[in-house]
Amino acid sequence: MTPQSLLQLTSQKCTTGCPILDRLLYGGIPCDSITEIVAESGSGKTQICLQLSLHAQLPVSHGGLAASSLYLHTEFPFPFRRLHQLCLSFRSSNAHHFPVNDNPCDRIFVQSVHSADHLLEIMSKTDPFIENSKNQVPARLIVIDSIAALFRSDFDNTPVELKRRSSLFFKISSKLKALAKRFNLAVLVTNQVVDLVGPNEGINGLRIGNLGCLHTSGRRVCPALGLAWANCVNSRLFLSRNEEVIREENEKPNGQSCDFVKKKMRKLYVVFAPHLPESSCEFEITREGLFGVER
């Protein structure tokens, strides 16, 4: 057993495709680590996952991993159409990396997952899959979208069942981390949120990370799967969306007037990460993808 030399250990990152988001994340999603994205539905989790699967194929000099990705999805249907749309704009902005016949979608391997045990089964098969992929384009990114869906229904709310659920979290996380270390993979996991209702929040009201409480769509929420799962991930990012009423000055024929316009405000927060300070940035989702906004 010899210690690793820290000077040779560089943590590679996979770019998100947007320089503003990359600056927030100090380069992108790190390899050999599990990053979790927590948000309510419709906030953009799947968008980031798809965008990352495409950008992982960029060469290392451009921030990618020169790799294919494995996309494990638990919610149906898989957004093929959106992936194709993103692929088109990805191709056009990175045309010099991809020859004409090449379709980046060919390097995204999609697998549906039905339950936690199914996930464990898949992970035991992932070893040879990644080994074999080394011959063509190595797989360096695993996306699980979303991990919460696997656990929300199978377990009762008794202490015994919750304990069993917790030990499954650690088992899955341990396998993912072992895979990540062995093949230097980046692992991205998405999670859902639960509402916090009433004054007695119990364990869900426990503060984890930089944000005292997470707000989205005007409600207080907390990430699903609880404290045990929070111990299993290395970094956690939170996407929030809110409708804001903004006063806009408009030029009208009868002089200046102001309108009150409803605008969708989307923000990405770093909840906790070993290498990132507390920070946040605004972003928007367009046809071309998810991009940070500099105000």
Next chain:
Amino acid sequence: MEIWRLPISASQRGKLISAGYTSLSSLSSISSSDLARELKVSESEAMNILKVASHSRGSETSNASCSIVEGAQSAWDMLHDEESLMHITTSSADLDNILGGGIHCKEVTEIGGVPGIGKTQLGIQVAVNVQIPNDFGGLGGKAIYIDTEGSFMVERAFQIAEACIEDMSEYNRFLRKDFQECKIKMLPQDILENIFYFRICSYTEQIALINYLDKFLSEHKDVKVIVVDSVTFHFRQDFDDMALRTRVLSGMALKLMNLAKRFSLAVVLLNQVTTKHTEASFQLALALGDSWSHTCTNRIVLYWNGNERYAYIDKSPSLRSASAAYSVTARGIRNSSSSCKRIKMM
């Protein structure tokens, strides 16, 4: 009373006895500067006394140490040892204060808290601070960092190392204006080289590594701290036999304590937090159960109080229960920036 027999002046003898040195063995483990200070005599006088004492001790037929059991130490000797032990600073003066100077060597310290509170940051800070040279009040030693979760980011360690060197240069500039030679020749790369980093992926690897540390430490005697981040992760999976888990954990804890005592180093174990279901409500507790909580010498709990991070001494044989605020900055662990920095004594 062997002091009577020593060929020293009557006034010196009187000073020795009134200071409490009634037998030769009590003079065996004290340094001349300490003795000079205690007796209020010059250092050369103290050195003379010690020389005479060791001389007459050597000519005695009885054994120098009046211990009953081989390897036993008197409490007096242990007190001296403890006072001469150095502590590893955490870079936050408030935190060092409640810790009695910093992380203690020869002891196992367990630090636990919720995710994101700064456990890994504290671990990295300690692994960097143990390398502060003796001139600056540090141990000048190396560190072993055992990473079980993959939370260690090299760039962050580099950042903290850089900040540590900058702080040492500042200290140099302010207090040692005349000693131009004491320029800091350390680079962040040197600090990273002195951290022996092990990455562990299963509990069997963890146990194997801790068994191997004995050999490793005999080859690298300058290691002064072992950080395990975190000690619990691989033990929270399904263990069919919980008794096996308890046995394995206590065996591991015993080995670590042995290493701490034998090689005079500090062991820092980072732990996670879990919920204990008691009747209707829940309670937060450090993971690994009640039997594990007996095995560590010191226990520090990190928690959020409003928007601030706090550390609380939960268990310690020598320190008082207290809590102090700290913050995690770009430079590492530092004092909290809030204005009310009073240490709450409980």
